[in-house]
Amino acid sequence: MLKTLINELVEKWPELWPILAAIAVILAVVPFLGLYMTFIERKLAAYVQDRVGPNRVGPFGLLQAVADGLKIFLKEQIIPDHVYTVLYFLAPTLSLMTAMFALVVMPFGPVPTNYTGGFRFIVAPGIDIGILMMIAISSLSAYGIIVGGWASNNKYSMYGAIRSCAQFISYEIPLGLSIIGVIAVAGSLNIEHIVDAQSKSIWDWNIFWQPLALLIFFTSALAETNRLPFDLPECEQELVGGFHTEYSGIKFVLFFLAEYTHIVTVSFLTALLFFGGWSCPGIPSPSTPEGASLTYMLLGLLVLVLKVSCVVALIMLLRWALPRFRFDQLMGLAWKGLIPLALVNLIGVAIVLSLDLPKHLLVVTAVLPVIAAYYSATQFNASMAKLNSERSVLSKSRAMSYE
Amino acid sequence: MESLTLAWPLAQQAFDPSNLPLVTGSPIDGHFSKAMLLVILVGAVAYWCLQRGVVRSKPLAIAGASLFGLACVMAFSAIPKPTTFPEDNSFSDYLEPVVKMCFCLLAAGGGLGFIVAREPVHAALGFATCVLSTCGILFMQHAYFIAAATMIVYAGATIIIFLFVLMFAQQTKLRIYDVELTRPAVAAFIATALLITITYSVSDEGEILPTKMDLTRSRSLAAIADNPESELPPVSQPGMRKEESAKFVPSKTSGLGRAMYTDYLLAIELAGTVLLVATIGAIALAQKPEEGVS
Numbered sequence: 001m002l003k004t005l006i007n008e009l010v011e012k013w014p015e016l017w018p019i020l021a022a023i024a025v026i027l028a029v030v031p032f033l034g035l036y037m038t039f040i041e042r043k044l045a046a047y048v049q050d051r052v053g054p055n056r057v058g059p060f061g062l063l064q065a066v067a068d069g070l071k072i073f074l075k076e077q078i079i080p081d082h083v084y085t086v087l088y089f090l091a092p093t094l095s096l097m098t099a100m101f102a103l104v105v106m107p108f109g110p111v112p113t114n115y116t117g118g119f120r121f122i123v124a125p126g127i128d129i130g131i132l133m134m135i136a137i138s139s140l141s142a143y144g145i146i147v148g149g150w151a152s153n154n155k156y157s158m159y160g161a162i163r164s165c166a167q168f169i170s171y172e173i174p175l176g177l178s179i180i181g182v183i184a185v186a187g188s189l190n191i192e193h194i195v196d197a198q199s200k201s202i203w204d205w206n207i208f209w210q211p212l213a214l215l216i217f218f219t220s221a222l223a224e225t226n227r228l229p230f231d232l233p234e235c236e237q238e239l240v241g242g243f244h245t246e247y248s249g250i251k252f253v254l255f256f257l258a259e260y261t262h263i264v265t266v267s268f269l270t271a272l273l274f275f276g277g278w279s280c281p282g283i284p285s286p287s288t289p290e291g292a293s294l295t296y297m298l299l300g301l302l303v304l305v306l307k308v309s310c311v312v313a314l315i316m317l318l319r320w321a322l323p324r325f326r327f328d329q330l331m332g333l334a335w336k337g338l339i340p341l342a343l344v345n346l347i348g349v350a351i352v353l354s355l356d357l358p359k360h361l362l363v364v365t366a367v368l369p370v371i372a373a374y375y376s377a378t379q380f381n382a383s384m385a386k387l388n389s390e391r392s393v394l395s396k397s398r399a400m401s402y403e
Numbered sequence: 404m405e406s407l408t409l410a411w412p413l414a415q416q417a418f419d420p421s422n423l424p425l426v427t428g429s430p431i432d433g434h435f436s437k438a439m440l441l442v443i444l445v446g447a448v449a450y451w452c453l454q455r456g457v458v459r460s461k462p463l464a465i466a467g468a469s470l471f472g473l474a475c476v477m478a479f480s481a482i483p484k485p486t487t488f489p490e491d492n493s494f495s496d497y498l499e500p501v502v503k504m505c506f507c508l509l510a511a512g513g514g515l516g517f518i519v520a521r522e523p524v525h526a527a528l529g530f531a532t533c534v535l536s537t538c539g540i541l542f543m544q545h546a547y548f549i550a551a552a553t554m555i556v557y558a559g560a561t562i563i564i565f566l567f568v569l570m571f572a573q574q575t576k577l578r579i580y581d582v583e584l585t586r587p588a589v590a591a592f593i594a595t596a597l598l599i600t601i602t603y604s605v606s607d608e609g610e611i612l613p614t615k616m617d618l619t620r621s622r623s624l625a626a627i628a629d630n631p632e633s634e635l636p637p638v639s640q641p642g643m644r645k646e647e648s649a650k651f652v653p654s655k656t657s658g659l660g661r662a663m664y665t666d667y668l669l670a671i672e673l674a675g676t677v678l679l680v681a682t683i684g685a686i687a688l689a690q691k692p693e694e695g696v697s
Contacts, residue, residue, distance in 0.1 A: 023651065128656045129656055133547070133551050139536075146562065147524075165562050165563075168527075172555075172559065187657070
């Protein structure tokens with residue numbers, strides 16, 4: 001039996017090791033990234049608030065993240081006695097597991113569309129439904145939060161869980177609708193093919209003809225990561241800590257790591273779907289013979305990482321630039337703002353595709369959010385004016401009756 | 404019970420060494436479906452006894468439980484055992500059925516948990532387990548699109564069940580109407596009818612009607628299966644058997660999309676209309692009542 005296994009492994013090794021290597025890269029990089037993203041976030045926050053930020057441990061404070069990690073690993077395990085123990089422990093694991101699982105179909109470096117042997121920057125290449133799979137898995141990531149919130153048996157955690165529930169369900173729809181245009185033009189759900197379709201010239205990048213889709217996608221993806229303008233499930237001022245109020249030490253770290261993994265995933269997706277992924281003028285596509293060389297592969301990797309870090313920095317700066325939504329505003333934005341805009345965008349793409357018009361005509365959709373914003377502002381002002389006049393009439397009549 | 408019995412055809416498929424890596428998998432032979440019929444009937448009786456026995460008498464409940472056990476044993480014995488594996492068989496030939504069987508057991512266990520769990524949240528989690536394990540089986544059958552769609556639609560929508568559970572479920576102890584169904588006989592009858600229908604539709608009985616799949620049209624499902632560029636109809640007969648038609652099922656997602664909007668356009672449009680009507684109904688229901696209406 002053991003001999004069969006070893007023989008089998010030796011036989012399958014050429015196709016097995018690239019997958020194992022890609023998994024190892026993800027497992028090694030993600031915790032490290034999570035650790036250092038906290039550091040970068042603190043430095044950026046310090047920059048925004050005109051402070052210095054962490055600078056004591058190691059050169060430029062670079063070892064601060066390691067010190068924090070060590071501290072939190074060595075913390076005492078506190079298990080409150082009012083929690084449902086099994087689910088309480090399951091929740092952080094579930095959260096991190098779904099976050100990592102979404103990385104299976106995500107290329108983290110240049111991947112040629114014509115696969116040959118050897119190492120590739122993706123765990124499962126050539127999956128026909130790549131982007132759909134990512135959306136499917138990200139829809140599961142709410143489970144960790146909800147189970148955690150419920151198992152904590154605490155009213156603040158419960159509120160956080162319920163809020164995240166509603167938020168996830170609402171923002172999943174514009175997220176899915178916004179990328180249909182990109183998929184329709186690329187003709188594939190496979191992320192490698194979507195990037196390949198953008199690689200001809202810089203004007204083929206999806207941002208240059210789908211700006212509205214990018215806006216909708218980025219907004220809803222941000223809502224899915226529970227980052228600040230949308231961090232209703234864990235807002236400190238209202239809910240103590242939201243769903244992770246009862247968590248401490250390593251369990252809290254798992255939740256946190258999941259959140260940072262989500263940010264990385266979202267940034268990668270934004271770069272891959274809208275900013276041309278690893279394509280850059282001057283670097284041939286990895287699907288061509290000259291682009292498959294090691295130098296161009298590494299250059300492509302560098303380009304992708306640069307694009308992704310720009311998006312990450314944007315997400316982190318947004319935290320200090322935008323105030324938090326109120327919950328009804330959050331729901332209104334998804335259902336009354338993003339979904340209609342996404343539908344209009346979809347109809348535009350359908351018209352352009354079926355009439356064989358040049359796709360860059362769709363740039364016009366960029367003015368749609370401005371029109372929508374203007375319309376909703378006038379509506380809001382009108383309703384406020386009506387309300388105010390009603391109020392003044394009411395107070396006048398009250399004043400009369402008092403007399 | 405439903406998911407428990409649903410899992411068996413898949414379990415049987417898992418142990419079938421000749422199954423094809425196609426979307427539909429290999430069809431199940433007629434002998435198996437006849438054996439399953441008996442299992443379903445015994446299961447229905449067992450369910451009725453259990454449901455009555457839980458509230459009325461202990462012996463009846465015990466009888467129901469033992470009947471359930473009997474049904475399980477019968478289902479197990481109905482699964483065709485794999486013929487002897489040759490000596491030089493590779494390890495992955497063993498591995499795949501084992502993983503598939505694990506998914507089947509998880510799906511069955513999740514379904515069972517969904518029904519018997521006392522805590523509403525545990526029930527919702529059981530349902531999620533059941534759906535996700537089914538997705539796992541679908542992934543192993545290379546039905547990626549259906550698996551992802553199931554994940555989004557069912558596992559994603561289970562979050563709404565969670566929401567209802569968190570908001571509305573009573574946290575106090577169970578009442579009598581939580582344990583006892585009002586009409587177990589009717590429930591057992593409906594479940595039996597459904598299961599028999601499902602078992603017959605997945606088993607290899609009968610032929611495909613010519614109206615179901617028009618193989619002569621050039622843009623239909625079958626025409627693009629082997630050669631996406633081809634405009635020629637394939638060499639096939641409308642009355643052919645299911646395992647023959649299985650090779651015309653497209654393995655690519657684009658083929659699936661094309662099939663959906665050519666061969667199954669009417670069904671898609673009907674489903675869309677039903678969903679639209681439901682949406683309009685939901686909006687009508689959600690409107691604020693008029694002034695003066697309580």
